[in-house]
Amino acid sequence: MINEIKNACLKAFESGEVGYIIGWQATRFADKTTPLFMRSAEDVEKLVWNKYCVNSTAKYALEDKYPEKKIGIILRGCDSRAVARMISDKQLKRENLYLIGVVCDGKEDPICATCSHKTPVIYDVLIGQPTTEEISPERFAEVEKIAAMTPDERYNYWAVQYDKCIRCYACRNVCPACNCVECYADQYRTGWQGKAHNRAENQVYGLTRAYHVGDRCIECGQCERVCPMNLPIMSQTRKMLKDINDLFGPTECGLTIEEAPVLGEYDLNDREEFM
Amino acid sequence: MSRVGVFVCHCGTNIAQTVDVERVAEAAKSFPGVVYSSTYKYMCSEPGQAMIKETIEKENLDRIVICSCTPRMHEVTFRKMLKGTKINPYQLEIANIREQCSWVHTDKEKATEKAINLARMSVAKVLLNEPLHTSSIPITKRALVIGGGIAGIQAALDIADAGHEVVLVEKESSIGGKMAMLDKTFPTLDCSACISTPKMVDVSQHPNITLMTSSEIESVGGYVGNFDVTIRQKAKYVNHDICTGCGLCETKCPTKVISEFNQGLAKRPAIGKMYAQAVPAKPVIDPNACRKLIDGKCGLCAKLCPLGCINFEDEDKLVTEKFGAIVVATGYQLIEWGELYPEYGGGKYKDVITGLQFERLVNASGPSEGHILRPSDNTEPKTIVIIKCVGSRDPKKGKSYCSRACCMYGAKHAHQILDKIPGAKVVTFYIDVRTPGKNYEEFYDNTRHDGAIYVRGRVSKIYEEDGKLICLGEDSLLARKVAVKADMVVLETAMVPAVGIRELAGMLGIAVDNHGWVTEAHPKLRPVETQTGGVFLCGVCQGPKDIPDTVAQAGAAASKVIGLLNKDSMETSPMISKVDESKCAGCGFCVKMCPYKAITLEDIDVRQGPKTVKKTVAKINGGLCQGCGACNVACRTGCIELLGFKNNQILEEVDSLCL
Amino acid sequence: MSVKENWEPKILAFCCNWCTYTGADLAGLNRMKYPENVHVIRVPCSSRVNPQFIIRAFQKGCDGVMVCGCHPGDCHYATGNYYTRRRFMLMKRLLEHNGIDPNRFVCRWISGAEAAKFRDVVTQVSNQIKAMGPNEKFREPYYLEKEAE
C-alpha cells in the first residue's frame, strides 16, 4: 500500500501542479508518527503508512489559503470528510487541492471502531479497494450511556470532566469544523468566554464549541485523540448528531462538498414541541 | 467613564402605587456609571421631557435610562426628545416597569425589587449603546409597472397622475390584457371596451408614462429606491416611430394564423395590431408566422408600406433603467382544461368553448360580430349549457381554490345568451353560486328571473351524438340524473397565474405560493406589498379576483408607490446588522438565513503580508436589512452584529440580572 | 435539596418584540397577575437569541431561562422562528445531556394576543422552578462564594 501512495506522490510532483503534499513520517518513537510536508521527490522517501498514522492531515491546508501551486493531501476516510467539510464551509477551494485518497485500514485510535467511511468521499486518485460502508451500531453508545443517568448524575459526570480541562484549545485547533478566522474565545472584548480556568468557564467553552460544530461534526475523533486530559468531547457533538438524526432525518456530515448544515435550514413540518 | 442619568416615572399612580419609585431611584444611584437619578410624576409629559433635557445639560449626561411604560409606547417620543439634545437618540434605554411590573404584581416589596433589577439591566445595556445614525438611501423617482392589463394600466395612471415617471412594460404587442377581450362587465353590464379603451388611450398619451409593449423583464438588480432593471424589447420588425397605423399591410398579408386574442376562434395575418382598439395602434410582425422571416419568401408588406416602416433585420434590444419602485401586475391566464378534462371531449368538440372564447363570440368586435354562433357550423345555438368550476375547486384534477369571478361572469353569459337569442334555453351546472359584491346577488336573481336554469351538480361526460352535445350530469337537489342535449357548452375554467411568473418572482426576490400566485407581505394588513422592500403587487397576480377588486388594488399599490417616491431619500432604520470584515471568514452561513436577501458574499482586496489577495466577506445592504438579527446567531465568530442588540450588550443585560 | 424559605428564583425571559413582548404588555394592560420572578429581555426576533445566551444565563446565576417568540408562520420577519425552533430543539437536548433539568429551560410560542397564555406560562414556570430550588449547575465560583457568606 505504501508504495502505491509513494508513486502517487511522485506522479503528483512530476505533474508540476503540486507545491507540497501532506502525509506522515516516523518519529523516534515506534508508536507515533508526525505529519510530513513533502516538497520534492526525496521527501517522499520519509513517507510512512502504518497503524500509527493517526494525525489528521486535512486542516493544515487552512493555513495556506492562497497557495501558488496545489496542495497535495493524503486522505484517509475521515480526512476526506474533513476536506469536504472545509470546502462546503467555503474555507478551502477544491481547485487548490490535489487529493490522494487511500482506503483506510483502521488506525490505533478508538474512533476507528465506529468509523463508517473507510473509503475517502472525495479524491483525485484513489488507492486501495473501496469497501462497503455502513453506520456502526455503536455510533451513539456513549451518548446513550450518559442519557441513562439522572440529571444530577449527568451533571456530576461532566463536572469532573470539565474540572480536568486545562483550556489548551487543542480540540479547537485540530477540528476541521472549527475553521473560523478568529475564534469567539479569542475575542475577549465581546465577553463570551472568560480567561479564568475554572469549571464554569470550561463548561461554557465545552458547550459553546459543541453547539458551534454540532451540526457539522464529521466524527473524525481528533478532538478526543488530542485532548491531553482525555475528556469525552465526542459525546457532546455526537449528542447533537443523535438529536439531528432523530429530529431531522438521518445525517452524516462531510460527505459532499455542498453540504447545507441543518441549523442553516428550516423545514415547515419540523416537529413542533414549543406550542 | 460614561455619565448615565436614570429617570423613574410615577405615571400618576400606575407605577407609584405598586413600585416604590423613590427606592428605585435611590438604588439606581449605586449602579456603575449612574451619576444622576430622579423621579417625576409624568416623564412623557412636556414638563417631564423638559426636566430631562435640562438635567442632561446640567449634569452633562451622555446616556439616559427611563424607567416607565413599555418602550413600544414611548420609545419614539423619548428618541424625538433626545434629537433636541447633545445625546444621540439611540443612547437611550427604557425599562418597562409598568406593563411588565407594577400592573402585573401586587406585592409592593417584590415589585420594587423587580423594578430595580429591570433598571439595572437597562443601565448595563445603555453603557454599551453606541450612537447610531439613520442612513438614507436615494430614491429614484421612477416606477416600473410590469403587466399592461387593467391592473397595470390603473396603477400606472395613478402614479403618473401624482407626477412620477412610469414605465409600463407589456409582454403582448398591445396593452389591455384580458379586459380588452371581454364584451360586457358585471354587474352593471357596461361595455368593457367603453370603460377600458379610454384608460388605454390615457396611458398612451400620458406625458409621464413610457409604454414598452412586446417587452419582457430580463433581469432585476439593486434594492428599494435603486432597482436597475434590464428590459428586453423584443423585435417588432416595424418602425413604430414613422408608422401611422394605416393597416394596409395587415389587409394584404397572405399568411393566416390562429389569433390568440380571439382565443383561436379566428385567424389573423402575420403582421397586424393585436385587435382593433389596440394601443399602441401599430402593427407588429409575428416572427414564427411571417414567411419572410421563416424561409425568406414573401415580404409583401415591406413592398406595400408607403412609409417603408418594415424592417426584417430588427433585433431584440436590451434596455437597462433605474427605478425606485416596481409594481407587479402580471394578471392571469385560463387553465389548460384540455388534458385535465378528457371527459368533456378534451378540446375535440369545437362547440365546447371556454368563457373567454364565449366573450369573443358575444363581443361586437369579435370574429362573429357579436352574434353567438357555434364555432363548428356557425349556426345559432338554441340550447346552451354553462358548466362552472371547471378546474377550480377540484384538487384532484385542477386547482383547489375558487376562481372567484366565474360565478358572476357565468351569470353574465347566461344573461347575454337569453338577451341575444330569443327563445334560447340556458342550463348552468354549478356547485355553489358565489355573488360576493355590490349588486352581485341582484344581478344573479335577474338572470334566473330571465329564465336561466340553474342545476346544482357537476357534468360527468359530454359526448357528441347527431350534431348535439349530450351533457350527462346530475341534479343533486332532486337526486336524479340529468342529460341535456345542448348545441353549445361554455366551460367557466379556472384562473391560473400568467406564464413566467415564477422566473419573474425569482428575479424580484419575491415569493410565490405552490399554485404560483405572488405571496403578499400580509394577507389582511399589507395585501399590495411583498416581502421585498420597494416591490408591490396588484390585480390577479396575487390571486383570482374580479375587475372591481383589481382596480381597487391597483389604486392601493399606486398609493404605496407614490408614498415611497414622494420622498427624495428613504431613511433606513439604523438598527441593522453590520459586518466586521476583518473577522469574517466568508463561510456564507448568514447569507441563507436572511429572509430579505440583504446579505451577499463579495470579494474585497486584503493585504496578506507582501501580497494583496481577494478575500470573500459578507456585505449587508442597509436598504433591505430589517434588523431581525437571525444572521447574528448564524455567525459562529460573531462578526455580524445587529446595532442596538450587539452580542456584548445582551450579554451585559444577562449578567446584570443576578448581581 | 432543602429550599430556603423566602428564596425567590431569578428567571430570565427573552421575548420577541412583535409577538410575546406585545402579549406581555397586553397582560399588563388587562392587569393580569403573575409572579415577580420573570425578567424580560426584549429582542427584535426570537431568531436573535443565541443559544449561547442560555448557557451564559445559567453561568451567571439565573435559575431558569425562557425563550418566547411568535408562532411559526406569524413571524414578523417571515422565517425567523423556523430557525429558532431548530436551534432550541437541539440546545434544549444538549443542556439536558449536560445535566440541566429540562424544566429550567422553556421555549414557547406566544402571540401578541395571547396575554393569558403569557401569564399562565410565566406562572407555571416560576412555580416549577420555585419547587426545584436554586440552580447549582454551571454557576460561576463568584456566586457560589457569595452564597457561602
Place this chain on the structure above:
Amino acid sequence: MMKYSFFPGCSMGSTAKCYRLSLEYVCRQIGMDLYEIDGWNCCGATSAHVMNEVMGLALPALSLAKAEKNFPHLDIATGCAACYSRLKTAAHHCKNDAGVRYQVEKTIGMPYEAKREVLNFMDIFGTEEAMTAMQEKIRRPLKGLKVACYYGCLNVRPAAITGAPDRENPMTMENIISLSGADCIDWSFKTECCGGAHQNDATTETRPLVDVIIRNAVANGAQCIVTACPLCNMNLEMRQKEYERIFGTPRIPVFAFTELIAIAMGAHWNEIALDAHYTDASKIIAEAIRAGKEADVK
C-alpha cells in the same frame, strides 16, 4: 421473441369460445407461443378483493408465482380484462410494497418477486413485432366494415395500475383492427361501463347502460362492436333480443378483436366458431370479404 406464459382465465374455456379459438388461430399464424401456466387458479375477479384484501391479492399472486417458477423469464399474458386487472394489481402491490409482499408470500406459501410484467392481448398484439407479423398474414381484408372498438373499464382503469396513456380515448385496439382492413369509427362510449357482473343481479338498473352504448355505436355508423374482454362481449351481445323488445335497441354483432383478425387472415367459420354468436354476424362479414376481393381485383 414472442413467447409468453399464458393465464387463460375461467371464461376462455367456456363462454368466450370464439375469443379463445380466434386467439389461438392468430397466434399459430404469427408464430407466437403461449405456455399455459400449469395449476393456474381463479384470479378472484370482481369478488375476492371485496371480501378480503390479502386474499384478493394472494389468489392471482399464486398463479403469478407458479408462472415465475415455471417460466422465470416470460411475461404473463391474459385475455380477460378482470384477470388482467387482478394479476396486474397483485404484481404492482407485491413489487412496490414489501409489507404486502410478505403477507402474500406467507399466504401462498411460496416466494414471489413480481419480476415479470402482466400484459393483456391488446398490449401484446400492439407491439411492433406482432403488428408486422400479422400484417404479412392478412389475406382477406374486410373492406368497408364499420367497427366500434369497445374497451370497457378494467382494460384501461385504474391508470395507476394499468399505466394506460389515455384513459378516456384509448386507441390501441383501433391500431390492431385497422390491420384487418376494417374502418374504426370515432365514438364516445369506448370506456363507459357495460354493467359488468351486475348484469345478472341488477338487470333493471344496468340494462339502460348497454342500450346507450349500442345506440351511440350505431348512431356513429358502426356495423359491429369489437371488444377485448369476454364479459363485455357477453353483456353487449347476449341480451340484445331482450333490449330490442324493451327499448327497440338496434341489433349488431359483437366480436372479440382477434376474431376479425383471424377472419382477415382467412380463418374458416368452424375454425373460429363464428356461428356461436347470438346475433348473426356472417352476413356483414361475407359482404365485407366480397368488398375486399373487389378492391383487390381493381
Place this chain on the structure above:
Amino acid sequence: MLLPKEKLSEALGALAAEANVIAPVKWEGDVFFMPYKGGDVCLEGNGKLPPKDVLFPKTEKMYSYSIAKGTMTEHNDAAATILFGVRSCDAASIERLDKVFLEQGYKDGFYSAKREGLAVIAMGCDKPMATCFCTSMGIDPMKAEVADVQMCPVEGGFTVEAVTEKGKEIVKKWDSLLDKKSKAKPAKVECSLNINVPEDFEKKLMDMFESPIWDDVTKACLGCACCTYVCPTCYCFDINQDVHGDEGTAFRCWDSCMFSDYTRMAGGHNPRPSKKERLRNRYLHKLAYYKDRHGKYLCVGCGRCIANCPAHLDITAFAEKAMEVE
C-alpha cells in the same frame, strides 16, 4: 536510612496530620499531584501535570474590591504544604521558577508566600519514562536540586536523606518508621532518550533565528497551548478582572505564548503572527534565552510536552536537527 515500602502510607499519614500533603495519586486514569487523603500513592512515571500548580495555580484570586463597601482585600492565604514524590526534573523546574519569581528584583508576593510554606520531598527515578531526557539537560535523576528531603527508590523501600532544616523536621517525624542501619545506595540511572547537547548550544540556536529549518520544524504544529500547560517551567500568566456590578476580583491565570492573542497589540499588530514564530520563540526560550541569561536550560527534560503534543512534535528531535545545521 531506609523507609520500608509498606510504611510509606503511614509516613505520609503522619505528615498529613499537621500540613496538607500533595502527592502523585491516580485519578481518572492518570497520575496527578493532588492533596493526599490516605490510600496509596502512584510512583510509576511522573504526574500528567507538573506540581507547579501548587506554587503557580491555574487560576489564583489576587485582589477583590467592592465600591459599595469601599474595600479592597488581598487573597494570599498560603497554607504550609508538603510536596511528596517530586522527581528531579520537577524539582529543577521549581528552582527555575524561584529564579524567575523571586530573584529578579521584584519578589512575587503570592509565589513567595507559597514557596516559603513549601517542603519538597524529592523522589528519585529508578525507571525513567520513554520520553524522559533529564540527564541530557544536566539533571541527576537521583539528586533533586531544591529537595528538603531526598528519597530514592531501592530494593524494599526508599533511602531517606534530609537536606535542609525543613527536611530534618520531616525526617524526625518519621523517626520511628526508619531503618537506620541500612546502607542501601540507589543505583545509577540513565534516560533511554538522550541528546548530547553541545557547549554553547544556545549561542548557535540564537544565531539560527532566520534559518529555514524553522518552517519544516513548526509546520506540523497545531498552535494549541498543550505543551505550555503541561510544561513544568512555563510561567507566563495573564491578569484579568471578574467584574460583578460594583464589586469584582482581579485574578491571575495561566497564559500561553502559543495563543494568537498572547502578543497581539492594540491596533491589531502582532509581532508573532503565525505559529512558526511562536513555536520558535518557545523552543528558543527553553533551550537558549534562559540559559543565556541564567546559565541553565529552562527545559528540564521531563518529556511531558513530547508525550502530550497532539501533532507528536518533539523538542529533542528539533534539538538534533538544530545541531546538524552549521
